[in-house]
Each structure stands twice: as structure tokens, then as C-alpha cells.
Amino acid sequence: MRKSFLIAGVALIAMAGSAAGWVATRAVPDAPPAASFAVLDAEKNEIGRYVVPADKDIFAQPNADEIIYGKRLLADTARLLPDNVGAAMNCNSCHLLDGKIDAANGYINTVNFYPRVMPRAGKEVDLETRINGCFQRSMNGRPLDREGREMKAMIAYMEWLRQGVAKEHRVDIVNAGPVDESLIPDPDNGKVIYAHKCAACHGVNGEGMRDQFGDIIFPPLWGDESFNIGAGLARTYKAAQFVKWAMPPAMQLDGQLGQGGVLTDQEAIDVSEYFTHMPRPDFAPKVNDWPNGNKPKDARY
Amino acid sequence: MRVLKLALLAGLSALAIGWGVAASTPYWFAPKQDRKVDIADPELIARGEYLARAGDCVACHTAPGGAPYAGGLGLQTPLGTIYATNITPDPETGIGSYDYGDFERAVRKGLRPDGVHLYPAMAFASYQVVSDADIEAMYAYFMSAVKPVAKQNQPTTIPWPASLRWPLAWWQLLFAQPRDFEAPQSDDPLVARGAYLVEGLAHCGACHTPRGLAYEEKALKDDGSGRFLSGSVLEGWYAKNLRNEDTGLVTWTEEELVTFLRTGRNKRTAAFGSMSDVVEHSLQYLGDDDLTAIARYLKSLPPRPGREQWKPKEDVTTAALRDGDFSAPGAMTYIEHCTACHRLDGKGAPEVYPALAGNSMVFADDPSSLIQVTLAGGRMPSTLGHSMAFTMPGFAHLSNADLAELMTFIRNGWGNHASAVTEADIARMRKEIAHKPVHYAPEAAQ
Numbered sequence: 001m002r003k004s005f006l007i008a009g010v011a012l013i014a015m016a017g018s019a020a021g022w023v024a025t026r027a028v029p030d031a032p033p034a035a036s037f038a039v040l041d042a043e044k045n046e047i048g049r050y051v052v053p054a055d056k057d058i059f060a061q062p063n064a065d066e067i068i069y070g071k072r073l074l075a076d077t078a079r080l081l082p083d084n085v086g087a088a089m090n091c092n093s094c095h096l097l098d099g100k101i102d103a104a105n106g107y108i109n110t111v112n113f114y115p116r117v118m119p120r121a122g123k124e125v126d127l128e129t130r131i132n133g134c135f136q137r138s139m140n141g142r143p144l145d146r147e148g149r150e151m152k153a154m155i156a157y158m159e160w161l162r163q164g165v166a167k168e169h170r171v172d173i174v175n176a177g178p179v180d181e182s183l184i185p186d187p188d189n190g191k192v193i194y195a196h197k198c199a200a201c202h203g204v205n206g207e208g209m210r211d212q213f214g215d216i217i218f219p220p221l222w223g224d225e226s227f228n229i230g231a232g233l234a235r236t237y238k239a240a241q242f243v244k245w246a247m248p249p250a251m252q253l254d255g256q257l258g259q260g261g262v263l264t265d266q267e268a269i270d271v272s273e274y275f276t277h278m279p280r281p282d283f284a285p286k287v288n289d290w291p292n293g294n295k296p297k298d299a300r301y
Numbered sequence: 302m303r304v305l306k307l308a309l310l311a312g313l314s315a316l317a318i319g320w321g322v323a324a325s326t327p328y329w330f331a332p333k334q335d336r337k338v339d340i341a342d343p344e345l346i347a348r349g350e351y352l353a354r355a356g357d358c359v360a361c362h363t364a365p366g367g368a369p370y371a372g373g374l375g376l377q378t379p380l381g382t383i384y385a386t387n388i389t390p391d392p393e394t395g396i397g398s399y400d401y402g403d404f405e406r407a408v409r410k411g412l413r414p415d416g417v418h419l420y421p422a423m424a425f426a427s428y429q430v431v432s433d434a435d436i437e438a439m440y441a442y443f444m445s446a447v448k449p450v451a452k453q454n455q456p457t458t459i460p461w462p463a464s465l466r467w468p469l470a471w472w473q474l475l476f477a478q479p480r481d482f483e484a485p486q487s488d489d490p491l492v493a494r495g496a497y498l499v500e501g502l503a504h505c506g507a508c509h510t511p512r513g514l515a516y517e518e519k520a521l522k523d524d525g526s527g528r529f530l531s532g533s534v535l536e537g538w539y540a541k542n543l544r545n546e547d548t549g550l551v552t553w554t555e556e557e558l559v560t561f562l563r564t565g566r567n568k569r570t571a572a573f574g575s576m577s578d579v580v581e582h583s584l585q586y587l588g589d590d591d592l593t594a595i596a597r598y599l600k601s602l603p604p605r606p607g608r609e610q611w612k613p614k615e616d617v618t619t620a621a622l623r624d625g626d627f628s629a630p631g632a633m634t635y636i637e638h639c640t641a642c643h644r645l646d647g648k649g650a651p652e653v654y655p656a657l658a659g660n661s662m663v664f665a666d667d668p669s670s671l672i673q674v675t676l677a678g679g680r681m682p683s684t685l686g687h688s689m690a691f692t693m694p695g696f697a698h699l700s701n702a703d704l705a706e707l708m709t710f711i712r713n714g715w716g717n718h719a720s721a722v723t724e725a726d727i728a729r730m731r732k733e734i735a736h737k738p739v740h741y742a743p744e745a746a747q
Contacts, residue, residue: 028724029731031700055637056703072625075640097641200689201653209650213623217650250642250654250691253678257641258694 037102038172039165050108050171052100053163063156070157073150074098077139079215081150086140086281088208088216088225091154094138094233096246097256099161103177104246104259107158112167122291127155137230140281177245180265181237181297190274193267197248198275206278222278230283235298236273244268276300323470324416330474331410333402336433340441349442352435355591356428356502357583361385370443371395371450376422377536378516381459383422391449404440405433411473418469420457421477421516427504430482430497430522476517485523487601491590495598496522498591499530503583505595506530508540508575527605532667537733538574539669541662546604547611548665548719558596559589564652565682565690570662571655573679573693574670581682613659613716619646631710634703638696647715653691658715668722671708672730697734701727 036049058067073080075098077090092098099107114127125133128151132143144151165171195204201218202208208220220226233239244265249257263271286301327333339345353359362385364373372387390397396404403414411425412418419425457464482501484493499505500522510518511533520529532542532549542549550558557567565572565580572580584592618629622645627633639657643649647658657663662670678695696704701724708722 028701028728029735030728031698035698054634054703056633059633068625068627092641098637196688200687201650211644211646211648211650213646217644218653248689250693253680253692253695255694256638258678258692 037108040170040172042168046172047169050163050165052108053161055098058160061160066153066156067160069149070153070155071098073154074157076215079213081144084135084139084141084144086142087138087220087227088210089139089219089227090216091134091139093216093219094242096249096259099158101246101256101259102173103175105175105242106173107161108171108173109162109165111155111158111162112165112170119292119294120289127158131155134231136285137283138227138233140226140228140231140283176238176241179237179240179244179268183266183269185236185269185273186266187270187274187277189267190270190272193263193271194274197262198271201248206275221275222280224281226280228281228283229300230286230289234276234280234300235296236269236276237296237298239272239276240265240268243272319471320467322474323418323467326418326470326474327406327412327416330470331406331412331479334405336401336405336437338401338437338440340444342441345438345441346446347442348435349438349440350446351586352431352439352502353442354583354586355498356424356431356439356504357579358388360578360582361423362388368448368450368452370447371452372454373452375455378420378422378459380463381457383420383457383459384455385423386454387450387452388443389447389450389452390444391451394451394453395449396443397449399444401437401440404443405436408436408439410479411469411477418466418473420469421472424504424507426477426518426521427501427507429477429480430501432482432497435502472515472517476515480521483522485598485601489597491594491597492601494591495594495596495601498595499598503595505543508535508579509533509543523602527603530599530602531605532665534667534669535575536737537669537673537730538576539662539665539667540576541665541667541670543599544602544604545600546608548608548661549602549604550599550661551604551609552611552659552661553600555593555596555600558599559592562587562592562595563589564684564686566652566655566687568651569656570660571679571681571691573674573681577680577682581684585682585684585686611661611664614718616658616716618714618716619658622646629710631703631706631708634699634707635710635714638699639707642693647711652687657711658717660717664712664717664719666719668708668712668719668726669730671711672704672722672727673734675704675708676727676730677734697731701731 034051036051038046039048039050041047055071058064058071061067074091074095078085078088094105095107096104099105099110111127114130115124117124128146131151131154132146135141135143198221202221203218206221206223206226208216208225209218211217227233233242244263245260247260248262249259251260251262252258289301290299359369361374361376362370362372364371367373368389370387370389372385374385375382376385387395389395392398399407399414406412406414407419407425409425409429409431411421411423482497485496487493506518506521506529509530509532510520511528511531513519520526523529527544530543533540545551557569560567561570561572562580562584564585565577621629622632622636622640627636642654643657644654647656649656665671674693676695676697678693680692681690683690699707704727705722705724708727711717712719712722
């Protein structure tokens with residue numbers, strides 16, 4: 001009798017022990033390893049991986065306050081810089097999610113791209129000038145002080161986002177995805193697409209939507225508060241690249257914003273032709289653009 | 302030895318009696334009704350179609366991408382998968398050979414014409430209170446207007462001996478006693494109509510009432526215990542408390558409720574998970590009068606003691622985030638991944654992005670839905686009322702630690718207040734999502 005108790009006891013302890021061991025060795029499910037992009041050298045050889053940094057990482061930077069300020073300026077530009085912004089738009093309206101998304105005008109390589117020669121300006125431009133280009137065209141506003149705290153903060157954010165990738169290297173992402181530029185736009189079809197696929201957010205009359213404070217939820221797509229005709233997005237095919245790959249958001253179960261994947265090339269081009277050619281502010285200095293020719297076929301002037 | 306023999310004998314005879322009682326229930330517990338129904342009457346057919354919508358028969362009896370009512374959708378249980386059957390009027394594989402009595406017994410009593418008892422996965426415990434007139438109309442609709450489809454039923458995957466069906470008769474005896482609809486006391490006829498729909502055809506309780514160990518709903522109507530519609534978890538979604546109390550619907554107006562039921566969204570919230578299917582397949586087709594009746598009835602459900610009110614605490618989150626103070630635990634993760642849609646003020650965008658501020662699904666007692674929708678994402682129902690249905694992307698790529706902090710932040714931000722979410726909660730939900738049956742995923746198959 002005693003003996004069988006003993007055996008039972010030992011068996012019990014052994015069972016409990018192995019159960020505990022089993023529980024301990026079973027991995028707790030957690031996030032999969034972070035997605036990453038290749039880092040390429042000038043010959044396009046992969047020399048490393050780039051992981052989009054989490055914003056929490058900013059707290060660990062010596063200039064955390066400056067980076068956070070820059071990040072806020074990009075996201076809330078119209079509210080925080082009313083003197084410089086003429087449109088009801090933020091930088092994030094086109095540079096989605098603080099420039100962290102592939103094919104949605106990301107800033108990941110931006111610091112490394114400049115200075116460079118731009119055909120539109122016909123000369124070399126630096127990053128400050130490029131940013132101010134977006135202030136004057138896309139935001140239909142006024143340039144920032146090149147040496148000011150705001151400009152420095154925005155660039156500090158972009159510098160952080162680069163994550164130390166060397167000047168001559170590139171993270172393997174694109175600013176905008178491809179569309180077939182040989183397709184002929186049909187603005188009538190574009191109008192129909194706009195009503196079905198865009199108006200729920202951007203408004204029946206392209207007026208966008210504001211929140212309780214008057215801040216922009218959905219930016220306008222035309223009218224006095226939209227980007228002016230000097231903006232890159234005023235061009236049908238450039239707009240179509242953005243619209244096809246970055247719009248609408250909240251369509252997919254994956255992707256940071258569930259964006260894109262809804263329109264065909266033709267549809268993206270049709271709807272872009274439609275909304276870009278609706279009334280929008282003029283851009284007086286347009287006369288200086290493309291001084292050396294090579295004007296793209298969809299330029300507005 | 303003798304004792305053993307006796308015990309065996311006793312066991313066997315108990316089993317035999319149990320079986321005997323079960324086998325006899327078709328004769329006394331659920332006797333077959335005899336009635337002539339004019340299945341060609343167009344008015345009756347039209348009413349039947351509407352009622353079948355209200356009963357959401359299509360949701361279970363249609364496989365993802367399959368022909369309507371031809372069956373094949375698997376309903377997961379701990380013991381195995383039960384497949385909803387073909388209820389098209391095909392005489393061989395469907396219910397074409399059913400007479401009215403057969404149909405009535407299957408729908409209200411859970412009994413097949415061959416005397417086989419149905420699993421409670423079929424909502425007969427709720428349908429029991431459906432009136433004779435309504436069953437007749439549905440019978441006419443199914444027999445005359447549904448397109449017959451020849452498709453064999455799939456057997457359940459439940460292993461023997463659990464697959465024996467006669468014990469289900471005992472389940473029915475215990476938990477689905479025949480009962481007639483009793484209207485709640487109210488001067489408002491709409492409340493009675495609402496109760497009739499909610500308890501019966503719309504079977505809201507099948508998902509929103511907690512279930513007991515035997516899978517029985519703890520209350521099939523508002524019986525004073527406060528359990529009816531007090532919230533339940535199914536497949537990792539928390540079908541929230543629908544009583545007119547704190548974490549239930551006390552913060553909702555009748556209008557908000559009607560808008561939600563018709564379109565799957567309102568200024569504050571949006572449907573996801575299986576509720577999205579309910580709106581898409583069923584509720585959006587109901588008339589305004591019936592939706593108002595449902596809303597009014599739900600708003601009439603008395604709160605349990607001490608749970609009459611829900612008061613938001615002071616909102617300090619909006620100002621902090623607008624001023625760039627992201628130091629609260631979870632705030633930076635929110636800013637990075639959620640503000641683009643749900644915004645600094647947590648109010649989202651009306652009818653596009655649901656609010657998180659003051660949204661009763663966010664501060665619900667059980668955070669399951671909040672965790673699952675954030676991990677796996679969700680889709681609003683497509684309805685006739687809106688040209689676009691929006692999708693929330695999943696955030697399974699964030700770590701358990703980040704998500705726990707984030708969920709806790711949301712549950713306590715903008716005036717919300719609720720219990721904290723832990724890393725273990727997130728890990729548990731990841732497991733649940735990983736083990737979700739692929740064949741019962743109607744929300745992903747749209």
C-alpha cells in the first residue's frame with residue numbers, strides 16, 4: 001500500500017514537473033520580426049537592412065525634443081504654422097504617416113538625396129529649398145526661414161528617419177509607385193470614380209472634412225484651399241501615381257494605413273485628371289519653371 | 302466484483318432510459334403540427350423573405366462564396382465542426398420534401414423530420430418564440446422563392462461517441478423548453494415588437510448573452526436576473542453588453558442605435574467581426590419601424606443595480622496630445638500608428654473612422670474585441686446606405702508590450718476609464734486568432 005502511494009507520488013511530481021517544463025518552453029506568441037528593406041550601394045548591391053524605426057525610439061535621441069517638434073510640424077502643419085501654410089493641408093497629407101511609407105512620398109532617403117539638380121528648377125537645390133518648394137506649391141503658402149527652428153526641426157526628424165544610412169547608399173523604397181503613362185485619361189469616368197471611391201472622405205465638392213477644432217481630417221482636393229497648379233500633384237500622372245498606390249486609405253487589412261490596391265492604372269489616371277483639373281489656386285512664379293526645357297507632358301503651364 | 306457488475310447494470314439501464322426518453326421526445330415534447338399553408342401566396346412569400354432576413358438564416362446556411370441557403374458553413378465547437386445544412390427547396394439534398402410541420406419543428410424545436418435532434422448551433426432556442434404566422438410565411442418563402450440547389454450536407458467532424466445525437470434531446474429538454482412569447486410590460490407597442498424580434502428571429506442573445514457550461518444561453522429573455530444580453534465572448538470577439546447600463550448602451554441614444562443597426566456605423570462606432578455580418582446580411586434590410594422597435598426595447602432593459610450611469614472622467618488626453626506631450630505610456634505608439642485615422646482627439650471621422658473616445662466597445666468590461674480588432678483589423682459591413690465600407694488594418698506587427706500599453710492608454714484616454722490590458726491578454730488573443738477555423742471566417746470572405 002505504502003509503496004503504491006510512493007509510486008503515485010513520484011509519478012505525480014514527475015507529471016507536474018514535465019507539465020511545468022512544457023509550459024515554460026512553449027514560446028509566448030509575440031510580434032513577428034520587424035519588416036525591413038534592403039539598403040543598396042551605388043551598384044544596387046544589398047549591403048544591409050533598414051528597419052523603419054519606431055517613434056518611441058526618438059525619446060532615446062539626444063535631440064529628442066527637436067525631432068518630436070519636427071514630427072509634429074509635418075503632421076499638423078496648418079495648425080502649427082498658419083503663416084506659412086495657405087492650403088488646408090499638412091505635409092502628411094501627401095507624405096503619408098510622417099514619410100514612413102513606401103510609395104507614399106516617404107522621407108526615408110530624403111536627406112541623402114540632397115543637394116541635387118532638379119529639372120524643374122534647372123539647377124542644384126538643397127533640402128531647405130526643396131522643403132520650401134512644397135510650402136510654396138503643395139501648401140500654397142510661404143517659405144520658412146531656412147535657418148529657423150522650424151526648418152531645423154523638420155530636417156532633424158528626416159535625419160533621424162534615415163537611421164544612419166550613408167549618404168551614397170539608398171534604402172530600397174520608391175517615392176511613388178508606377179502607373180502606365182501611355183494611357184489616355186477620361187475625366188468623365190474620373191468624375192464617376194470620384195463620387196464612388198473618394199467623396200466619402202474628400203467631400204462631394206472636393207472640400208475635405210474638418211474636425212471639432214477646424215483641423216483637417218481629410219484634405220480638400222480642389223478649390224481655394226487645395227494645392228496650387230505649381231505642385232507636383234497638379235500633374236495628372238504624378239497625382240495618379242499617388243492615388244493608385246496611396247489612396248484610398250482604410251481599404252486593406254494590411255499596410256500601415258490599409259492604403260491603395262483599389263484602382264487600376266486607368267482608373268487612377270481618370271480620377272486624377274478629373275480632380276487635378278478642377279479649379280485651384282494659380283502659382284505666379286511658374287514662369288521660372290523648367291528653364292532648360294524638358295517640360296513633362298502633363299505640366300499645367 | 303458484484304459491486305462492479307451492479308454498477309455496470311445501473312449505468313447501462315440509465316443509459317437505456319436516457320436514450321429511450323430522448324428517442325420519444327418527437328412524440329410528446331415536440332409533436333408535429335399539421336397545417337396547410339398556401340405557399341403560392343405572393344404576399345406571404347414577400348413577408349417570409351423579410352422575416353428570413355430578420356432571422357439571418359443566410360448567415361449560417363451559406364458557405365463563403367457559396368449559393369444562398371445551400372449550407373456548408375462550418376460552425377466551430379470545442380468538440381469539432383458542425384456544418385449548417387442545405388435549406389434550399391431541393392428535394393434530395395435540401396428541404397424540398399419538408400411539409401409545414403417538418404419545417405416548423407426544425408426551426409422552433411430543433412428536430413429533423415427523421416427524428417434526429419439538431420445541435421444548438423442552430424438558433425432554435427431563440428426561434429421558439431416566433432409566431433405561427435411568421436413561421437408559415439417563412440415556409441412559403443423557402444418553398445416557393447428560394448432557388449433549389451443540389452448540394453450534399455457535410456457531416457460534422459465531431460468524433461464518436463460525442464457525435465451521438467440523442468443526448469441533444471436532453472439538452473433540449475433542459476435548456477430549450479417550449480415557451481410562447483410574453484410581451485414585456487410597457488405601454489409602448491414598439492417595445493413589445495422589439496422584444497419579439499430581439500428574443501426571437503434576430504436572436505441577438507445567441508451572441509450577446511453569456512453561455513453556461515452546456516453552451517446554453519443563461520437567459521433567453523429579460524427574466525430579472527440581468528443576464529439577458531449582458532455580453533459574451535465568441536471567437537475572441539466580445540459581443541458587448543446591450544443592456545441600458547454603464548458599459549452597455551446607456552451612453553447611446555435610440556437614434557444612434559438605429560443608425561448603427563441599419564448601416565453598421567454611426568458617429569461613434571462601427572461594426573466589425575461577426576456583427577459586421579449581422580448588419581450586412583440581416584439588419585440593414587429591416588424597416589425603420591422594426592429597427593426603432595429593437596432600439597427602444599434595448600433601451601428599456603433595466604440596468605443592474607449600481608450600473609445605471611456611465612460618466613466620463615475629465616479629458617486631459619486631447620490637450621496633451623495637441624500640445625505635443627506624448628510622454629504618457631502608450632501615447633507615442635498611439636501617435637505613430639493610430640492618430641492618422643482616430644485622431645488626436647480620439648474622435649475619428651464621423652461615419653468613416655470610429656471614435657475611441659466615449660466609445661462603449663473601447664471601455665467594455667471585456668477588452669477582447671478591442672485587442673482583436675487592433676491585432677487583426679476589421680471591416681465595416683457594406684450596406685445600401687453607404688457607397689464605401691472601410692477597413693481597419695491589423696497591427697499584429699507591434700509587440701505585446703507595446704500593444705498592452707497602447708490598449709491601456711486607449712481604455713483610459715479622453716475620459717474613458719476601464720481596466721488595464723496586460724501582455725498576457727495580447728498573447729492569449731494571438732493564440733486565439735492563430736487557431737481560428739479558416740472555414741468559418743465570413744468576415745474575411747466578403
